[in-house]
Amino acid sequence: MPELEMLSTTVVSLGGGVLKRIKHASTSTKTDMIFAVFLPSTYKKESNFPALYWLSGLTCTDENFCQKAGGNAFAQAEQEGLCLIMPDTSPRGDNVPNDDNYDMGQGAGFYINATNAPWDANYRMEEYVTQELPALVKAEYGIGGKGNCSLSGHSMGGHG
Numbered sequence: 679m680p681e682l683e684m685l686s687t688t689v690v691s692l693g694g695g696v697l698k699r700i701k702h703a704s705t706s707t708k709t710d711m712i713f714a715v716f717l718p719s720t721y722k723k724e725s726n727f728p729a730l731y732w733l734s735g736l737t738c739t740d741e742n743f744c745q746k747a748g749g750n751a752f753a754q755a756e757q758e759g760l761c762l763i764m765p766d767t768s769p770r771g772d773n774v775p776n777d778d779n780y781d782m783g784q785g786a787g788f789y790i791n792a793t794n795a796p797w798d799a800n801y802r803m804e805e806y807v808t809q810e811l812p813a814l815v816k817a818e819y820g821i822g823g824k825g826n827c828s829l830s831g832h833s834m835g836g837h838g
Contacts, residue, residue: 680705682818685712690749691756694719697744702814706806707769708799713811714740715819716755716762729815729822730755732764733807735833737785740766761821765811769800 685699695718704711721727734742743751743764755762770784775796777783792801815821 680814682814690716690744691719691752693753693756695721695752695756697752699740704769704806704810706802706810708802709769709771709774711769711806711811712740712766714744714762714764715815715821716752716764717819718756718759718761720759721761723820725820726823726826727759727761727819727821728826729761729763729812729828731807731812731827731829732762733789733829733831734764734767735831736767737780738767738833739785740764761819763811763815763821765807768803774800 680702683701685701686697688697689695690697695716697714697716699712699714701710701712703709718727732743734740743762751762754760767789768784768786774784780786789803789807790801791804792798812822812827816823
């Protein structure tokens with residue numbers, strides 16, 4: 679299991695639920711990736727809490743949902759005993775291919791595996807969000823096991 683770097687831990691619900699921002703070295707994207715996880719106050723690792731993965735869209739990061747949905751989303755998740763997992767929308771970094779257009783390159787959240795160079799080396803987001811991240815979250819936090827996962831998001835790149 680990769681080493682996790684805790685970037686921040688913040689109490690975000692009246693009940694005491696915690697939002698953590700975490701960085702780790704991704705084998706899928708070959709970059710450092712950041713994700714956020716909300717753990718309700720009733721969270722216990724051995725309890726196999728349900729997980730909702732939130733995929734944000736174009737120009738977003740892991741922080742988008744946390745900032746815009748904020749208190750209401752965390753209060754509802756706290757009430758339901760639900761863990762929220764919010765990954766970044768793309769690989770990032772100086773050595774990651776990019777494009778000046780907002781809908782291509784770093785920040786473009788299409789959650790697919792690129793097949794053409796130079797994108798195919800790092801843009802492995804389907805693999806990251808369907809395999810690597812769920813395995814990491816399950817191993818580290820015991821979240822979403824037994825198929826107890828769901829997926830939601832916004833602005834997923836459909837372009838109308």
